[in-house]
Amino acid sequence: MGLTADICDVHKDKVVLADPLFQCYGQKKTFYGPIHTVKVYEDNVLVKKALEEIPAGSVLVVDGGASMRVALMGDNLAAIAQNRKLAGVIINGAIRDSGDINAMPVGVRALGTCPFKSMKKGEGETNIPLLFANVEWKPGAWAYVDEDGILLSDTKLPLE
Template sequence: MGLTADICDIYREKVTLADPMFKSFGKKQTFYGPIHTVKVFEDNVLVKKSLEDIPEGSVLVVDGGGSMRCALLGDNLAAIAESRKLQGVIVFGCIRDSGEMNDMNVSIRAVATNPIKSIKKGEGEVNVPVRFANVDWKPGSWVYADEDGILITEDMLDLSVL
């Protein structure tokens, strides 16, 4: 079984399942870690800054408002996530350079791809609660993801029991 299936078997009452709307990019399929959020719309300046600033081992959750008109993350930003050893990035919106990302040791989830780059105004909010995929993403909560789905919990789970 996979990580999320095992977690659901043991911790079903403690987890919330995100709607299965994300495609997977990068070589890593499984990841988990504490959530850091950024809320933007068609502007990825704060996405880059967050990738550079959040602690190693974290997961960046990007609420891009679900926009399909441009990408919020490309291979250059994915390289930052890879070099800083971030666990993963979840984008409620689009990414680009997916072919390059698929050759990188990263785990990216996004709704779709789009070759158009975002604007660069630096507008948005960092580390605020956001809601998409029918779940609340709160800074400091934990996310667990694999090929079967994405789970959110208030606290870190004891995975030694799996």
């Protein structure tokens, strides 16, 4: 069985399921960890900053307003996530360099791809609750991700 199926069997009352909007990128299909959040729109400066600063083992959740006009992450930012041993990245928006990212040992979920670079203004917010995919992404809550879906829990769940 998979991670999320096992969690649902044991902790169904402690999790919520994000709507299945996301494509899977990178070689790491399963990941979990505490959530850190960034809210931006077509600008990835704060995404890079968060990737460089959040603790190893974390899941960076980026609300890009579901824009598919520019990418909020490419292979260079995915390499930061890989090198810093982040659990994974979930983006309500687009990525680019998907072929390169798919060859990397990282876990990335995004709505899709776009070859255009984002702006570099540094606008946005960090460490705030986000609302997308019909769930609330709270800083400090936990995300559990695999091929079956994305589960959110207010607390770390014991994994058997």
